[in-house]
Amino acid sequence: MGTAVAPGATELAIETTALTKRFGRQRAVDAVDLAVPRGAVFGFLGPNGSGKTTTIRVLLGLASATEGGARVLGQEVPRGLREVLPRVGALVEGPAFYPFLSGTANLERLDTANRYAPSATRTERVHRALERVGLSHAAGKRVRAFSLGMKQRLGIAGALLSPRDLLVLDEPTNGLDPQGTREVRSLVRSLAAEGATVFVSSHLLAEVEQMCTHVAVMSAGSLVAQGSLAELRRSGGAARVRVRTPDGAAAAAELARLGLDPEPAGDAVLARFGGATGDATPGPAPETIVVALVAAGVRVRGFAVEEPTLEERFVALTGEGFDVAQ
CATH class of the missing domain: 3.30.70 (Alpha-Beta Plaits)
Structure with missing residues (x-):
């Protein structure tokens, strides 16, 4: 994987050092140093194509870094992914489901794939996850009849089937109407209030400003700023x-x-x-x-x-x- 990250402070949920991902000669992610505090709602901000999703894929072991290193929940990745991933819920690049199965059946199949999830309480977990994202009324409907926003909520429900220390949500409000957007915003805040760290990738500035405590800004693969929301606003100049x-x-x-x-x-x-x-x-x-x-x-x-x-x-x-x- 390249240069390993030296053991860092445990107060960081995500930490990267010179994280780089190249595709041929193109640097999709260029020497990124992220520092995501535990318990934060962290907005990963940037236009489409700025390297956000590629960074997330590396953090979750879905892609390998070309250079640099990363730690997630105190463990070096990808070496520590076996210990880390059961504590991480993620929605990356849009949810994918079996269209002819219901929302409930899809979540049950997803939960079955988790070897750490006891089968005796599966029905309760699925019901609770659907309720948290406001899909209880559509639990029995086939996913092919879901709107884009409903599929997005179902993807978030899948990330919430088990208790998580870290939630990674890639464009979580994509396709949602204003009411659905407000519900997701409220859900993110409640997850943080319960002690989880929420890492939200988005290109929608208004959503990041309303739900996040900390922000990092990506541009053309590079990290151009990061810090608390208040710090970044103040660094923009005088009132x-x-x-x-x-x-x-x-x-x-x-x-x-x-x-x-x-x-x-x-x-x-x-x-x-x-x-x-x-x-x-x-x-x-x-x-x-x-x-x-x-x-x-x-x-x-x-x-x-x-x-x-x-x-x-x-x-x-x-x-x-x-x-x-x-």
């Missing part, structure tokens, strides 16, 4: 204030006097903390700004403090656009 007012010139002058860098934005004035340098200087408190504007005779119709978004950070890192909604 800004938006003032809606008919007195744009007077508002801009007062904001500049307070050390902000104002610019017109339609019927508002947008001003970034940190002045012309654009650094992350905290600047005056919002209430101080409002008092100063009113004292200067500015008619304030609206006032908001806007933090840097993950989308802005992504664009700054990669220069690419992004899917921000389904």
Whole structure:
């Protein structure tokens, strides 16, 4: 497998060191150093084709790394997969089922393949997994009649048949309607609250922002940023204030006097903390700004403090656009 990862801190559920996967001359994954904290909901973010699924396949032993190493739940992979995989639930590259069998029958066959799962409690496990993903009403329906979203939920149910320390979900909201998306988001949060680490690969920025505590950003096979969601937002630059007012010139002058860098934005004035340098200087408190504007005779119709978004950070890192909604 190449260079092994030195034993790392046990607080990491996933750890990679210079993980590389080549297909011929193409580097699908290029020297990636991931650090996924235990108990996190970790968003693995990037456009389609950025190397996310290939990385996941290597972590699960479905592909071999060309160079570098990885540890999952404290065990080096692929050497320790026999000990690791029973503690990992995964949904990768979309679920596949027997179309002429029901959802229940498919899960029963899947559970039978798990030599660690006692047959005496199989029916209970399958029922509980279907209930968790909201498919109890369709348990007896043949999978060929399932919508794409229902198949996606059934795949997640398969990953939840046994208790898991780590859930790896590749595009878990693919094909789901808004209600189904909310249910999956709630499910992910509940799994993390129960102590599991959830590793969510997605190209949907809005979903990652709403469900994840930590984020890594991939671009063209390389890891360009990672950290907590708050850290990545802060690294995108300074916060800004938006003032809606008919007195744009007077508002801009007062904001500049307070050390902000104002610019017109339609019927508002947008001003970034940190002045012309654009650094992350905290600047005056919002209430101080409002008092100063009113004292200067500015008619304030609206006032908001806007933090840097993950989308802005992504664009700054990669220069690419992004899917921000389904």
